[in-house]
């Protein structure tokens with residue numbers, strides 16, 4: 001007998017509320033990170049005892065001055081870098097002690113990365129670039145629908161008819177849209193975007209942010225975007241400012 005259910009089989013309202021309250025997709029628990037100068041003489045504390053979480057389906061902006069640790073935070077969230085102390089949990093499971101293969105699989109299947117520079121392979125077509133992350137998955141995890149999905153996503157971002165083009169023939173905004181599709185091709189749960197609009201003019205920057213938010217909504221993803229542009233940050237559900245190694249929520 002399931003005690004969470006009423007006789008009618010529906011969840012009791014109170015319990016349903018608990019169930020629906022933003023489940024954490026990624027959690028940081030007491031995470032600290034300090035870099036050391038080569039030789040180890042000078043220490044650069046970047047993250048200090050950060051406890052923070054990103055809810056399922058939420059969009060979050062990270063802001064703060066250059067060098068405050070935004071990329072470091074993103075790299076730790078994305079398991080590209082390890083904290084000195086504290087824990088990172090993805091879907092409730094700690095990633096501490098995971099092998100490089102396991103982390104690579106986690107990143108490849110659950111996370112999509114977008115950077116300031118698109119990092120597209122210049123010799124590969126748009127379609128080939130978009131499909132590259134599928135090759136990083138083990139054979140048994142590759143699905144036959146990837147090409148179809150790539151086509152659909154390219155239409156969705158306004159790049160129908162560009163599948164066979166080389167990146168050099170595309171505008172900056174178009175290249176970033178290819179990078180967005182590439183980040184989405186393995187159907188991730190989390191998009192980590194480090195200044196994705198940094199190299200775009202305002203019109204293209206706004207269009208890219210809107211596109212990311214629209215896809216986040218449609219695909220029920222969580223989105224974390226580092227940005228120096230207050231107007232792009234303000235489009236997210238939450239804005240967090242990095243300050244002295246911690247994260248402070250900006251008033252809505």
Ligand SMILES: Nc1ncnc2c1ncn2[C@@H]1O[C@H](COP(=O)(O)OP(=O)(O)OP(=O)(O)O)[C@@H](O)[C@H]1O
Pocket residue numbers: 035036037044046064065066067068069070071072073
């Ligand atoms: N691999 C590294 N080795 C040593 N120091 C590092 C390393 N990576 C980052 N740092 C230092 O850590 C601090 C935070 O860097 P980080 O790249 O996270 O800043 P940021 O907020 O992303 O800056 P920006 O807005 O310029 O991209 C800086 O002082 C930087 O010099």
Ligand SMILES: [Mg+2]
Pocket residue numbers: 070071072194
């Ligand atoms: Mg950075």
